[in-house]
Amino acid sequence: MQQFDYFRLALDIYARNDLEAILRNAGISHSHGKTYVTNDIISAIRNSAIGVEPQLICRKTGNLSEIRICLNTDPIPQYINSASQGNCT
Numbered sequence: 001m002q003q004f005d006y007f008r009l010a011l012d013i014y015a016r017n018d019l020e021a022i023l024r025n026a027g028i029s030h031s032h033g034k035t036y037v038t039n040d041i042i043s044a045i046r047n048s049a050i051g052v053e054p055q056l057i058c059r060k061t062g063n064l065s066e067i068r069i070c071l072n073t074d075p076i077p078q079y080i081n082s083a084s085q086g087n088c089t
Contacts, residue, residue: 009077019067022048038088041067055082064088 001009023029026044028036038056041064045054050069057066068086071077 013069013071017048017050017069019045022050045069050079052079053081055084056086056088058086058088062088 020030023041023044026040026047028041028044041056042053045067046052052069055068055070056064057068059065068082070080070082072080
């Protein structure tokens with residue numbers, strides 16, 4: 001895949017999948033001081049239109065910093081479960 005096509009695909013995926021809205025619809029928000037079980041976050045994404053398990057990346061403090069959604073390498077990429085659950089507990 002060419003760089004421009006890769007970037008365009010990334011923007012398209014970002015536009016089609018509002019992770020903040022998916023989590024909010026599952027009752028998960030970034031309210032100050034509120035904590036959530038990682039399995040609840042994973043389940044919310046798995047049960048959405050995305051339909052796969054994400055990888056959660058946390059800071060050393062344990063705060064969620066990144067949600068990764070994995071794709072296969074097919075010419076028309078499809079979502080796949082992430083190989084690992086990341087470093088969040």
